[in-house]
Amino acid sequence: MNVFAKLYYRLAKAAKAMQLYLVIAGPGIVVMVADNDAGGITTYAATGAKYGYNLIWFLLLLIPVAYYVQEMTVRLGAVTKRGHAEAIFAGFGAFWGWFSLIDLMIVDWLTLVTEFIGMTSALEIFGIPPWFTYVAVVLLLGTIVLNGRYWTWEKIALLFCALNLVYIPGAFMVHPSMQDIARQGLLPNLPGGFNGQLFFFLMANIGTTIAPWMLFFQQSAVVDKGLLEKDIPWGKFDTWLGSVLTVVVAVFIVVVTGTVLRGVDIDSAAQASSQLQETHHWVGTFMAIGLFDAGLLGAICISLASSWAFGEIFGWAHSLNTNIREAPWFYACYFLTLVSAGAVVLIPGAPLVLITLFVQVIAVTLLPAALVFLILLLNDKENMGDFTNTPLQNVLGGTIVVIIVVLSTLYGMSVLFPGLFG
Amino acid sequence: MIRSLSRLVQKFHSINVRYSNPRIGMSPAVRTCLMALRLYLLFLVALMLYKFVSLIVA
Numbered sequence: 001m002n003v004f005a006k007l008y009y010r011l012a013k014a015a016k017a018m019q020l021y022l023v024i025a026g027p028g029i030v031v032m033v034a035d036n037d038a039g040g041i042t043t044y045a046a047t048g049a050k051y052g053y054n055l056i057w058f059l060l061l062l063i064p065v066a067y068y069v070q071e072m073t074v075r076l077g078a079v080t081k082r083g084h085a086e087a088i089f090a091g092f093g094a095f096w097g098w099f100s101l102i103d104l105m106i107v108d109w110l111t112l113v114t115e116f117i118g119m120t121s122a123l124e125i126f127g128i129p130p131w132f133t134y135v136a137v138v139l140l141l142g143t144i145v146l147n148g149r150y151w152t153w154e155k156i157a158l159l160f161c162a163l164n165l166v167y168i169p170g171a172f173m174v175h176p177s178m179q180d181i182a183r184q185g186l187l188p189n190l191p192g193g194f195n196g197q198l199f200f201f202l203m204a205n206i207g208t209t210i211a212p213w214m215l216f217f218q219q220s221a222v223v224d225k226g227l228l229e230k231d232i233p234w235g236k237f238d239t240w241l242g243s244v245l246t247v248v249v250a251v252f253i254v255v256v257t258g259t260v261l262r263g264v265d266i267d268s269a270a271q272a273s274s275q276l277q278e279t280h281h282w283v284g285t286f287m288a289i290g291l292f293d294a295g296l297l298g299a300i301c302i303s304l305a306s307s308w309a310f311g312e313i314f315g316w317a318h319s320l321n322t323n324i325r326e327a328p329w330f331y332a333c334y335f336l337t338l339v340s341a342g343a344v345v346l347i348p349g350a351p352l353v354l355i356t357l358f359v360q361v362i363a364v365t366l367l368p369a370a371l372v373f374l375i376l377l378l379n380d381k382e383n384m385g386d387f388t389n390t391p392l393q394n395v396l397g398g399t400i401v402v403i404i405v406v407l408s409t410l411y412g413m414s415v416l417f418p419g420l421f422g
Numbered sequence: 423m424i425r426s427l428s429r430l431v432q433k434f435h436s437i438n439v440r441y442s443n444p445r446i447g448m449s450p451a452v453r454t455c456l457m458a459l460r461l462y463l464l465f466l467v468a469l470m471l472y473k474f475v476s477l478i479v480a
Contacts, residue, residue: 092456093444094437313437365466372455380446412466416473 024234025241026154027221028074030301031214032066032242033161036249037298038118038269039111039356040208041291044250046266047201048257051192053176056185058202059250062209066243068393068400069371072378073215074235075387077222080377084219085309088373091380096373101309103366108213108306110359112299112341117352119295120345121270125277125288134342141300141338145331150224150320157300163293164249170286171252176259185251196420203411209246210404212366213305215374220308224319232387253290256283269294299338307334357415364412368405375401 036044047055073084080087085104089097119137120130144156190198218239227235257264257272260280266272269291277284304320310333311318317327324331344350375397378389389397414420446452 089437089441091444091446094441096456097437097441314433361470365463368462369459372459376446376452376455382447383445409462409466413469416469 021234021237024227024231025238026158027218027225027227028070028235028238028240029161029242029245030154030157030297031070031218031221032239032246033164033249034157034217034294034297034301035066035209035211035214035246036164036294037111037208037302038115038122038291038295039298039359040250041118041253041269041294042266042272043204043208044253045257045261045269045272045287047205048254048259049261049264049266049272050201051198052258052262053181053185053255054189054191055201055205056181056251056254057188059205059247059254060186062205062250063243063247065206065400065404066209066246067240068397069210069374069404070214070218070239070243071236072374072389072397073219074222074227074239075232075384076374076377077219078227078229078232078235079384079387081223082219083223083308083312084216084370084374086312087219087377088370089313091377092373096369097313100366100369100373101313103362103369104212104216104309105306107211107359107362107366108302109337109341110355110362111211111213112302112337113344113352113355114359115295115298115302116342116345117295117356118269119292119299121268122273122288122292122295125270125273125284131346134346137296137299138335138338138342140296141303142335144300145304145320145334146324148321148323153320154221154225157297160293160297160300161245164290164297165245166286166290166293167249167252167256170283170290171255171259173283173286174256174259174280176255181255185254200411200414203407203414205250206404206407207360207363207411210367210371210408212363212370213302215370216309217301217305220305220312224308224321229387253287256287303334303338303341306337307331360415361412364408367408368401371401371404 044059076087077083082090085097085101088100116134116137120133123133124130144153147153192198222235256276257266260276260283261272264275269287273284273288273291275284276287307330308318310316311327311330314329316329318330319327322330344355345352375389375394378384378397379394381388
């Protein structure tokens, strides 16, 4: 009897913990899964096609990298109740504040253009014209944010996150060899030796794992959701789960292209989808659906990251819990970013490839600053109290930040000067 | 129009005033980090300018 009582008590406790987590779950998973945006899907597809399963181990290493960076935004947001833009203004003054805000606006807008490129090219595979995709996406995203509740927005975003898992059945449908995956993918190795091209791919994968908008988005989402200091452990768990999910999805994409498209040069995820459809119709279809979903999730988050940041600094009402009358500037900023970025894709002859490359270069001007500010703010004992970075967290976070800064800078430089690394 | 512009300028001014004093204590470590960031950004700007000029010349 005692055993049953104990079991019941433990189950009830676990169920209660799960209930509590479901209330808090959201920002971490959404930001991490949205990190697998249209550009990310292309990077993973190209990585699999180029190196097969050989770089899976490297993707797995990105789980703690993404987690340790993003969990800092959870603590900072929950303790200070400030978004990242406001925290930078308050902490480092107007110069660094304006620099971060304007840079964020440019990076977000350019990234949003790439999301629209991904979404329109994905649906073009099904014969849907780009203008229709554009109008449908703007209407859909408008409807999602205009419901006047953060909770509803978040649950819809989580639904789209679930759709991102469409790559998993796709990977099983191409019947990859588990032995090959374990042998080639799980043991650290550098296929073909260390050379310029491999280095470019490694940098590109890191570059897609941590993007500047993610820091701003998650911190603002934590504040808008109203997470408190007591919720930090669950917020961290949410971030951990999200970082595992994002890498799992990336691994399955690599498995798909590594199995079917090995040796093919992939320029875009849409191209990979079309080629997959020739031999594995449903896998290619899943890939295209996943690409559209990835672009949509990216668009959902990126457009909000800018609006939240501007709202924080200009003192406008900037919560998804407000309606359009209460926060007109917040929603105006949101729609202006969304509508203008999407419209670029419809311009005949627009330099879309140039824009895609330019995003990487501009992103490296903001990412190091945002990361360094994050570490410095997390060391501000006066504000962070018990949640200040411990020496171990500083060593871990600091090392990760230095690695990301160096590699993303080299990546930006290699985009600027393509022959730099051979 | 002019009214809206002046209101906007005022808004920017008030933001600058509000955040004129950094709240973070400017310890040597923080100063070093900020200086390194400035140098890093100058380096990136120089690279982009070089690329821009070389594209125009070519």
